[in-house]
Amino acid sequence: MKDWPLWxxxxxxxxxxxxxxAGSLHAADAQMAIENARDVYTRRNEGNSxxxxxxxxxxxxxxxxxxMLFEAAKSxxxxxxxxxxxxxxxNNM
Amino acid sequence: xxxxxxxxxxxxxxNALILGQRxxxxxxxAPELEIDLALSNIGLDLLGQANQWYEYAAELKGxxxxxxxxxxxxxxHEYRNVQLVELPNGNFADTILRAVIFDTFNLLLHxxxxxxxxxxxxxxxxxxxxxxxxxxxxxxxxxxxxxGGTEESHQKAQKALNDIWDYAxxxxxxxxxxxxxKEAGIGPDLxxxxxxWEATLQQVFRLASLQIPKPGFVDRKAKSEGIHTEHLGYxxxxxxxxxxxxxNLQW
Numbered sequence: 001m002k003d004w005p006l007w008x009x010x011x012x013x014x015x016x017x018x019x020x021x022a023g024s025l026h027a028a029d030a031q032m033a034i035e036n037a038r039d040v041y042t043r044r045n046e047g048n049s050x051x052x053x054x055x056x057x058x059x060x061x062x063x064x065x066x067x068m069l070f071e072a073a074k075s076x077x078x079x080x081x082x083x084x085x086x087x088x089x090x091n092n093m
Numbered sequence: 094x095x096x097x098x099x100x101x102x103x104x105x106x107x108n109a110l111i112l113g114q115r116x117x118x119x120x121x122x123a124p125e126l127e128i129d130l131a132l133s134n135i136g137l138d139l140l141g142q143a144n145q146w147y148e149y150a151a152e153l154k155g156x157x158x159x160x161x162x163x164x165x166x167x168x169x170h171e172y173r174n175v176q177l178v179e180l181p182n183g184n185f186a187d188t189i190l191r192a193v194i195f196d197t198f199n200l201l202l203h204x205x206x207x208x209x210x211x212x213x214x215x216x217x218x219x220x221x222x223x224x225x226x227x228x229x230x231x232x233x234x235x236x237x238x239x240x241g242g243t244e245e246s247h248q249k250a251q252k253a254l255n256d257i258w259d260y261a262x263x264x265x266x267x268x269x270x271x272x273x274x275k276e277a278g279i280g281p282d283l284x285x286x287x288x289x290w291e292a293t294l295q296q297v298f299r300l301a302s303l304q305i306p307k308p309g310f311v312d313r314k315a316k317s318e319g320i321h322t323e324h325l326g327y328x329x330x331x332x333x334x335x336x337x338x339x340x341n342l343q344w
Binding site for chain 2: 032
């Protein structure tokens with residue numbers, strides 16, 4: 001069981017929301033990963049949908065590229081739609 | 094009090110409580126963290142089911158009876174679980190093979206109980222079926238993995254099946270209370286449950302490349318007369334210690 005690959009787990013807490021990264025776990029195959037994720041991450045009623053993906057299949061940005069990728073987005077307040085009044089009927093924005 | 098109904102509820106509650114207690118013994122020592130959590134989850138599902146059966150039983154009994162007095166203040170001979178669920182966990186394969194045998198029975202039983210003439214039983218069973226469906230899937234998938242895995246896992250799974258098979262049939266063999274339940278429309282005909290149970294397990298064991306042994310001694314009377322193995326006393330000693338040492342202790 002030491003050879004079990006690592007899986008990343010994404011849980012959707014309720015309908016209408018998106019899946020959020022919950023953590024990672026070990027499992028021999030995709031089916032076992034779903035079952036393990038159910039047991040590890042949803043036992044206190046945290047979700048109604050699970051995604052799993054092998055950790056090796058995740059492509060991550062390089063921390064070295066931080067400035068190039070993210071610096072440009074800072075100090076552009078006009079990109080944030082915070083000047084609107086949201087009607088009460090619009091939930092989960 | 095309807096003693097037959099009370100005994101029938103004890104059969105249901107005691108199976109759930111004792112297997113739940115056994116599965117929670119894996120906490121902290123299972124082969125993987127994920128298995129540790131899974132077995133404890135299943136154990137806690139069973140504990141919740143036991144509580145519901147005991148609530149109904151306590152109402153029937155009346156007086157000072159509560160689910161706690163039923164769980165903590167009965168001695169071994171008053172328990173009505175089958176011997177299968179009180180056997181020690183053994184290794185992981187032993188636990189899984191016991192689970193697939195019991196869960197398959199338990200799922201068929203609770204599916205039938207949703208049609209019970211007793212509405213309270215039907216409602217409890219309808220809720221429990223969702224949990225037990227998962228238990229049955231979990232133990233089936235692990236049986237397939239162990240049986241079809243490495244040479245060592247296959248050998249351990251086959252040995253586990255050989256060791257436990259004689260205990261499998263008590264749950265499927267009707268006792269006086271099961272006959273009463275069938276006549277009253279409260280519980281199913283266990284002969285019908287047994288034929289579905291055998292068909293399901295034959296398929297699982299064939300897929301897992303496991304040979305079904307010939308049944309040996311099957312005349313066990315734990316659920317009908319309270320004749321248990323020595324193991325139940327040790328379970329109760331641990332489970333009931335606090336209530337016995339400090340009567341009426343509150344958590």
